[in-house]
Amino acid sequence: MTDAPPLVLDIDGTLTRPEGGIDPRVFEPVREWPAPVVLATGKAFPYPVSLCTFMAIEERVIAENGGIAHVNDEVLVHGDRERTTAAVEAFQAAGGDLGWGDVDLVNRWRETEVAVTLDADEALLREVAAEHDLEVVDTGYAFHLKQPDMSKGLMLERVADRLGYEPAAFAAVGDSENDVSTFERVGRSFAPSNADDRALAAADVTLDGAHADGTLDALARLRA
Numbered sequence: 001m002t003d004a005p006p007l008v009l010d011i012d013g014t015l016t017r018p019e020g021g022i023d024p025r026v027f028e029p030v031r032e033w034p035a036p037v038v039l040a041t042g043k044a045f046p047y048p049v050s051l052c053t054f055m056a057i058e059e060r061v062i063a064e065n066g067g068i069a070h071v072n073d074e075v076l077v078h079g080d081r082e083r084t085t086a087a088v089e090a091f092q093a094a095g096g097d098l099g100w101g102d103v104d105l106v107n108r109w110r111e112t113e114v115a116v117t118l119d120a121d122e123a124l125l126r127e128v129a130a131e132h133d134l135e136v137v138d139t140g141y142a143f144h145l146k147q148p149d150m151s152k153g154l155m156l157e158r159v160a161d162r163l164g165y166e167p168a169a170f171a172a173v174g175d176s177e178n179d180v181s182t183f184e185r186v187g188r189s190f191a192p193s194n195a196d197d198r199a200l201a202a203a204d205v206t207l208d209g210a211h212a213d214g215t216l217d218a219l220a221r222l223r224a
Ligand SMILES: O=C(O)COP(=O)(O)O
Pocket: 010, 011, 012, 013, 040, 041, 042, 043, 115, 139, 140, 141, 142, 143, 176, 178
């Protein structure tokens, strides 16, 4: 294989099993991929960094829906956490609950945006977001309260530049609306069958397989 494209891979819903957790079958093809692999996720910064570390691949990550990234010994920051913090305080003052319990590991190491459980008061969250010029993204795993001008795709432009590629040189796999901004910029995009309507509509290719089954199929097609 000589011309496998660089990859942008979402994590939840894409590298995972339907019942949750990373599908270990993705480790080898990702580790052996002959071009750069960027993990692009809504998770807080340390999560994809750790995943790369334990997969023994370069720590090339876009985290927090494009709020922060690491590539080539450089940290790139886009989001402004203070704006989100003010909105979270308003949400909580109006009776909203982020929903992660007393020890909130989901947000503990976030630097730019905030994640809220899917069973939180969505109408209140959207109302507060609008009042603070923020938006709510539903990844299927959490609501994310973030700046509208922050996305995985926008951060991919900066990461791709550091890696010496055009964003269009990349192929991407992703399952939800937070991957649409990536799909809009890459040359080839794939959505596993569990993807939400927005990801399915934006993807070039809809895969028959769900979760990592679909992703493994996409990776095999890209190397065929
Ligand atoms: O944790 C989430 O809400 C979504 O994460 P993902 O972007 O890796 O799918």
